[in-house]
Amino acid sequence: MIQKLPAKKMVITGDYAAAYGALLCDVDVVAAYPITPQTLIVEEFSTFVNDGITDAEFIMVESEHSAMSACIAAQAAGARTFTATSSQGLALMHEMLFVASGLRLPIVMPVVNRTVAAPIGIWCEHNDSMPQRDAGWIQMACEDNQEVLDMIIMAYKIGEHKDVLLPVMPCLDAFILSHTVEPVEAPSSDEVADFIGEYKPHAVLDPDKPMAIGTFTPPEYIQELRYQTHEAMKKAKEVIKNVTKDFASKFGRDYYGLVEEYRCDDAEVVLITVGTVTGTAREVVDKLRQEGKKVGLVKSRFYRPFPAEEVKKIAENVEAIGVYDRAISYGSGGPLFIETRNALYGMDVPVINFLAGLGGRDVVTGDVEKMYEILLENKGKKPAKEIYWIGTRGVSI
Amino acid sequence: MNIKDLPEESLFTPGHTACAGCAAPAIVRNMMKIFGKDTIVYTPANCLLVFSGTYPHLAWKVPYLHEAFENTGACISGVARAYRRKGRKVLVVGFAGDGGTYDIGIQALSGAAERNEDAIYVCYDNEAYMNTGIQRSGATPYGASTTTTPAGRKIPGKLEHKKDMAEIMRAHEIPYVATLSISHPKDFLEKVKKAKETEGFRYLHVLSPCPTGWRFDPSKTIEMARKAVDSGMWTLYEAEYGEITNIYKPKKKIPVEEYIKGQGRFRHFTPEMIEELQRWVDRKWERLYGEKP
Ligand SMILES: Cc1ncc(C[n+]2csc(CCOP(=O)(O)OP(=O)(O)O)c2C)c(N)n1
Numbered sequence: 001m002i003q004k005l006p007a008k009k010m011v012i013t014g015d016y017a018a019a020y021g022a023l024l025c026d027v028d029v030v031a032a033y034p035i036t037p038q039t040l041i042v043e044e045f046s047t048f049v050n051d052g053i054t055d056a057e058f059i060m061v062e063s064e065h066s067a068m069s070a071c072i073a074a075q076a077a078g079a080r081t082f083t084a085t086s087s088q089g090l091a092l093m094h095e096m097l098f099v100a101s102g103l104r105l106p107i108v109m110p111v112v113n114r115t116v117a118a119p120i121g122i123w124c125e126h127n128d129s130m131p132q133r134d135a136g137w138i139q140m141a142c143e144d145n146q147e148v149l150d151m152i153i154m155a156y157k158i159g160e161h162k163d164v165l166l167p168v169m170p171c172l173d174a175f176i177l178s179h180t181v182e183p184v185e186a187p188s189s190d191e192v193a194d195f196i197g198e199y200k201p202h203a204v205l206d207p208d209k210p211m212a213i214g215t216f217t218p219p220e221y222i223q224e225l226r227y228q229t230h231e232a233m234k235k236a237k238e239v240i241k242n243v244t245k246d247f248a249s250k251f252g253r254d255y256y257g258l259v260e261e262y263r264c265d266d267a268e269v270v271l272i273t274v275g276t277v278t279g280t281a282r283e284v285v286d287k288l289r290q291e292g293k294k295v296g297l298v299k300s301r302f303y304r305p306f307p308a309e310e311v312k313k314i315a316e317n318v319e320a321i322g323v324y325d326r327a328i329s330y331g332s333g334g335p336l337f338i339e340t341r342n343a344l345y346g347m348d349v350p351v352i353n354f355l356a357g358l359g360g361r362d363v364v365t366g367d368v369e370k371m372y373e374i375l376l377e378n379k380g381k382k383p384a385k386e387i388y389w390i391g392t393r394g395v396s397i
Numbered sequence: 398m399n400i401k402d403l404p405e406e407s408l409f410t411p412g413h414t415a416c417a418g419c420a421a422p423a424i425v426r427n428m429m430k431i432f433g434k435d436t437i438v439y440t441p442a443n444c445l446l447v448f449s450g451t452y453p454h455l456a457w458k459v460p461y462l463h464e465a466f467e468n469t470g471a472c473i474s475g476v477a478r479a480y481r482r483k484g485r486k487v488l489v490v491g492f493a494g495d496g497g498t499y500d501i502g503i504q505a506l507s508g509a510a511e512r513n514e515d516a517i518y519v520c521y522d523n524e525a526y527m528n529t530g531i532q533r534s535g536a537t538p539y540g541a542s543t544t545t546t547p548a549g550r551k552i553p554g555k556l557e558h559k560k561d562m563a564e565i566m567r568a569h570e571i572p573y574v575a576t577l578s579i580s581h582p583k584d585f586l587e588k589v590k591k592a593k594e595t596e597g598f599r600y601l602h603v604l605s606p607c608p609t610g611w612r613f614d615p616s617k618t619i620e621m622a623r624k625a626v627d628s629g630m631w632t633l634y635e636a637e638y639g640e641i642t643n644i645y646k647p648k649k650k651i652p653v654e655e656y657i658k659g660q661g662r663f664r665h666f667t668p669e670m671i672e673e674l675q676r677w678v679d680r681k682w683e684r685l686y687g688e689k690p
């Protein structure tokens with residue numbers, strides 16, 4: 001870094017928070033390609049470079065496939081790297097996502113969640129990041145811009161941990177966060193440097209110590225690598241818990257490990273949410289609580305690794321669980337729902353899926369109230385219906 | 398520069414599994430002797446990847462990376478930038494096949510060239526996708542029989558001519574473009590040395606005769622390369638910032654028929670097909686030398 005950055009309060013967009021987070025983490029190489037609504041991240045970072053705030057190398061590549069390819073190569077050469085994308089861009093990168101995790105390179109890439117064509121749309125949907133589930137990336141969802149900044153910082157610390165060494169994808173909702181300004185507290189660059197430490201790569205392309213990285217490998221060796229990556233993803237849970245704890249003690253903001261519970265203590269039904277809908281749901285919970293209804297909220301921050309233990313523990317004490325999804329696995333249900341039901345296998349509690357906000361449609365308090373209403377109706381019952389399409393023309397509830 | 402001036406030590410060792418008579422190992426070994434040990438190599442998916450580095454056997458004595466097939470331009474950019482950020486001078490070289498260059502990799506290559514990344518891109522051109530079983534590429538010459546352009550009863554091989562990739566790269570106005578052939582070792586080595594000494598994006602394009610895919614006797618590799626040059630099928634030149642600065646003209650131009658006759662991929666050629674291929678050579682000749690052959 002060329003300039004030291006003092007701690008400060010800013011009123012910024014989610015995209016700015018992502019770019020500023022990367023700046024604070026003193027990344028060495030950035031390779032990126034613009035796509036709405038991620039564009040601001042690329043533009044802001046270009047400004048940091050051209051204004052001489054950082055001496056990071058910025059490769060303005062000709063596609064997202066090349067962005068990820070260049071980040072992988074730079075990271076394999078020992079650099080800390082950063083990129084960002086959305087939707088079609090992430091889909092175009094798909095092949096390279098597996099290479100990043102397969103080589104165990106802790107690249108950090110915010111994904112601004114946007115609808116994937118067809119039909120083409122630019123608004124919020126999680127059908128871009130969630131189908132990347134099996135690519136070996138840690139996936140975290142953010143609720144507000146403060147969380148975006150904090151998650152970028154934590155992403156480097158989690159991904160670079162020697163027990164993890166996996167790439168990390170902090171996700172933020174298109175426009176609702178990416179283009180909306182909110183007050184955000186940023187730590188100083190010295191504090192961040194102290195928190196994440198220096199990047200010490202485990203394998204580097206270096207003429208003084210020649211080694212081959214990623215070469216053609218026969219079946220005798222690959223299965224063990226798959227196992228190690230699986231174990232690393234599982235170990236990431238412990239690391240995440242420790243990192244959020246350290247972050248809380250250093251910066252005063254606690255993210256409580258993998259999931260965050262809101263008024264769940266004596267709740268009869270809980271709703272699991274992802275992304276910005278969480279804020280709306282919090283308001284609804286407060287209102288319903290005032291009416292004497294015992295409802296709670298679980299904010300699922302991590303999709304990979306999935307907090308199965310935490311979800312199970314919550315399920316032990318409730319009579320119905322709802323899962324909100326902004327993505328759909330056609331013919332099956334929402335990805336978070338499928339994951340939750342899998343975690344709760346063998347338990348009696350009814351699990352109900354709510355699909356809303358697809359294609360970027362607003363999810364309003366009335367929609368979330370409807371979800372809780374359905375959950376309360378199904379308390380302790382075998383639900384007649386598992387999947388509800390909220391606010392969908394031509395589909396009755 | 399001559400072969401006897403090259404260092405003894407091989408950074409690309411004989412412990413590889415290329416077919417007998419394959420030109421690619423000779424190309425890579427001799428280039429590596431000039432590039433030296435402060436080199437980092439990237440190879441996309443191709444024959445070279447498989448025959449030089451099937452874990453745990455490695456022919457490379459320099460650091461070596463593989464990521465995917467279509468991204469050589471982006472990968473050498475990433476390594477070069479990481480080292481620029483460290484403030485350490487290394488030579489970054491990508492060795493891609495014709496498929497990884499002409500077809501699926503042209504976008505990443507063009508992007509890296511346009512950004513004038515400080516790296517060397519080598520295309521070893523065996524005129525088809527050999528690694529996957531001899532399918533046609535944009536580099537396959539007119540009429541050649543490949544597994545996806547078989548010489549059939551109705552369609553006699555590939556209907557289209559070879560794309561002029563070196564000219565596409567010349568149009569990028571990069572610091573250095575050169576076409577090479579192992580049949581002309583002095584010229585070959587001088588161009589490699591020049592590439593090493595130049596800064597910015599450098600593109601080296603070598604014809605790489607492949608006895609397996611072209612179906613010729615493996616003892617005839619150098620002869621094939623020489624006949625390609627002498628017939629005008631392959632033209633040796635250098636260009637700096639888009640201007641041709643040096644071009645080799647065969648003393649006696651041989652007809653394409655002489656080049657194709659020892660190769661199984663052209664065995665089905667009719668006189669009309671030979672004429673069509675000759676017309677292509679003559680057009681290229683006129684364009685590059687500014688005069689009729
Ligand atoms: C995205 C992608 N598509 C297809 C392939 C399959 N593939 C691997 S190597 C190859 C052909 C390589 O041809 P070329 O670049 O000419 O190198 P050669 O094997 O001829 O030396 C193909 C099609 C792949 N690895 N990745």
Ligand code: SF4
Pocket residue numbers: 414415416417418419420421444448523527528606607608609610
């Ligand atoms: S198929 Fe051709 S290019 Fe590939 S190793 Fe054999 S001779 Fe060389």
Ligand SMILES: [Mg+2]
Pocket residue numbers: 494495496521522523524525526527534
């Ligand atoms: Mg080839």
